[in-house]
Amino acid sequence: MNVMDDGISRWRRVADGLRAAIAEGSYGDRLPPETELAKEFGVNRHTVRRAISALSDEGVLRAERGRGTFINEAQSRITYPIGTRARFSENMMRQSLESAGRLINSERVAADRTQAALLEVKLGAPLYKMEKMTVVEGLPVSRSTAYFSAERFPGIIAAYAETGSVTRALKQLGLDDYRRRETRLTAERISPSDAEFLHCAPDSLVLVSNAIDVDLDDVPIQAIRTRFLADRIELVFKP
Amino acid sequence: MNVMDDGISRWRRVADGLRAAIAEGSYGDRLPPETELAKEFGVNRHTVRRAISALSDEGVLRAERGRGTFINEAQSRITYPIGTRARFSENMMRQSLESAGRLINSERVAADRTQAALLEVKLGAPLYKMEKMTVVEGLPVSRSTAYFSAERFPGIIAAYAETGSVTRALKQLGLDDYRRRETRLTAERISPSDAEFLHCAPDSLVLVSNAIDVDLDDVPIQAIRTRFLADRIELVFKP
DNA sequence: GCCTATTTGTTCGTATGTATC
DNA sequence: AGATACATACGAACAAATAGG
Numbered sequence: 001m002n003v004m005d006d007g008i009s010r011w012r013r014v015a016d017g018l019r020a021a022i023a024e025g026s027y028g029d030r031l032p033p034e035t036e037l038a039k040e041f042g043v044n045r046h047t048v049r050r051a052i053s054a055l056s057d058e059g060v061l062r063a064e065r066g067r068g069t070f071i072n073e074a075q076s077r078i079t080y081p082i083g084t085r086a087r088f089s090e091n092m093m094r095q096s097l098e099s100a101g102r103l104i105n106s107e108r109v110a111a112d113r114t115q116a117a118l119l120e121v122k123l124g125a126p127l128y129k130m131e132k133m134t135v136v137e138g139l140p141v142s143r144s145t146a147y148f149s150a151e152r153f154p155g156i157i158a159a160y161a162e163t164g165s166v167t168r169a170l171k172q173l174g175l176d177d178y179r180r181r182e183t184r185l186t187a188e189r190i191s192p193s194d195a196e197f198l199h200c201a202p203d204s205l206v207l208v209s210n211a212i213d214v215d216l217d218d219v220p221i222q223a224i225r226t227r228f229l230a231d232r233i234e235l236v237f238k239p
Numbered sequence: 240m241n242v243m244d245d246g247i248s249r250w251r252r253v254a255d256g257l258r259a260a261i262a263e264g265s266y267g268d269r270l271p272p273e274t275e276l277a278k279e280f281g282v283n284r285h286t287v288r289r290a291i292s293a294l295s296d297e298g299v300l301r302a303e304r305g306r307g308t309f310i311n312e313a314q315s316r317i318t319y320p321i322g323t324r325a326r327f328s329e330n331m332m333r334q335s336l337e338s339a340g341r342l343i344n345s346e347r348v349a350a351d352r353t354q355a356a357l358l359e360v361k362l363g364a365p366l367y368k369m370e371k372m373t374v375v376e377g378l379p380v381s382r383s384t385a386y387f388s389a390e391r392f393p394g395i396i397a398a399y400a401e402t403g404s405v406t407r408a409l410k411q412l413g414l415d416d417y418r419r420r421e422t423r424l425t426a427e428r429i430s431p432s433d434a435e436f437l438h439c440a441p442d443s444l445v446l447v448s449n450a451i452d453v454d455l456d457d458v459p460i461q462a463i464r465t466r467f468l469a470d471r472i473e474l475v476f477k478p
Numbered sequence: 479g480c481c482t483a484t485t486t487g488t489t490c491g492t493a494t495g496t497a498t499c
Numbered sequence: 500a501g502a503t504a505c506a507t508a509c510g511a512a513c514a515a516a517t518a519g520g
Contacts, residue, residue: 007251
């Protein structure tokens with residue numbers, strides 16, 4: 001019997017299953033006994049215990065000897081509204097949260113086929129690539145990679161470094177307003193590099209947002225790929 | 240130096256890292272040599288080989304002896320627009336895709352605190368819980384759990400079973416129009432039960448959408464939690 | 479207080495899978 | 500390919516805390 005055919009251990013899958021069931025409210029406020037869970041998941045009791053131990057470390061559960069295992073009140077995630085006028089710092093301020101953007105790295109690159117199509121520039125056109133990360137209430141929540149046309153926004157990097165905000169940087173460059181044309185969302189496992197920067201477990205999940213911002217004439221300004229840590233942030237869309 | 244404390248094997252993490260880097264386009268159309276990747280990920284070459292073998296089985300890579308390892312063209316995902324008037328079947332038809340909803344199960348339940356708050360009914364009020372799944376082009380793409388007030392929509396289950404669509408079922412019950420009030424998005428690992436129904440790997444990722452639909456007087460109609468398979472569907476938001 | 483059933487916690491042993499060298 | 504170290508998984512017991520009669 002192949003125990004770990006897909007590189008994910010059994011206790012891990014039990015832990016994930018439990019987490020999901022708990023989120024769905026299937027168990028109410030307390031877990032069934034370990035022996036019962038073992039039968040339910042078709043594993044040994046030790047394996048269930050390992051899963052419970054992992055979830056206890058995460059703060060999801062609380063085991064009490066002789067009484068049972070109880071489900072802790074859910075810790076709420078930061079919500080991040082997406083819509084036409086999505087401005088990260090403004091939105092955080094509305095929730096009275098302290099947020100800060102930080103420029104990690106920037107470089108000049110040539111547009112590949114995908115980037116050229118998204119930004120509506122020629123293949124090989126000069127772009128600025130900016131690696132940023134965002135910290136809310138002292139906790140890193142997202143990392144993003146943004147591409148700007150280097151010809152249209154030659155001073156963007158200096159302006160961002162100075163102001164710490166894309167909105168303010170663009171304003172400094174004479175662009176008063178912009179809007180979001182499109183946001184595409186998907187989910188991925190975090191990359192090792194992102195895990196290091198966001199200071200989280202290497203097996204965390206991220207919500208990936210691929211978005212295009214345009215000026216008021218519908219000309220693309222930036223293509224931006226943001227990885228939101230799924231367990232620290234929740235995207236909210238309200239029409 | 241063995242750090243496998245999180246239940247995910249090294250080759251698996253290398254595979255996930257490679258998949259992400261490939262998706263980002265970091266490697267272009269071919270992978271660096273195995274020895275180089277081993278150094279990059281800080282693992283033994285055997286471990287890299289196992290990761291590459293897994294990705295080859297998935298169809299992401301193609302290893303050619305003596306030449307190198309090449310990246311296959313990505314298979315495109317189905318896009319699902321989210322917005323005010325999100326109607327699944329309408330949206331699929333616009334992409335000229337064949338879609339079908341299927342009722343898996345339905346039962347009468349009492350509203351718990353969360354459901355009562357979302358649907359604006361009393362705690363313990365009777366609800367219909369409907370488990371559905373959606374198949375697009377023969378491929379299952381999502382599974383969802385919807386809650387309706389049993390007092391307000393006594394015939395909803397029969398109507399859905401007959402029409403195969405929430406929109407048409409509600410119309411049959413005399414509700415001509417409704418809109419989405421809110422969509423909250425997050426990412427999770429798939430639950431074993433969902434993995435079975437959606438006929439996918441047990442370690443797949445899902446985009447979870449928690450949404451509230453309301454009638455034209457802003458009274459809640461349904462609370463719905465949908466799990467979209469992240470590698471088969473992409474959510475798109477256009478203002 | 480006492481007994482019992484239930485439930486979590488601990489400790490053996492054994493076999494298999496993973497990762498490196 | 501073989502050797503080594505460690506993590507995973509299972510099985511069978513036993514210990515310790517709790518709750519109820």
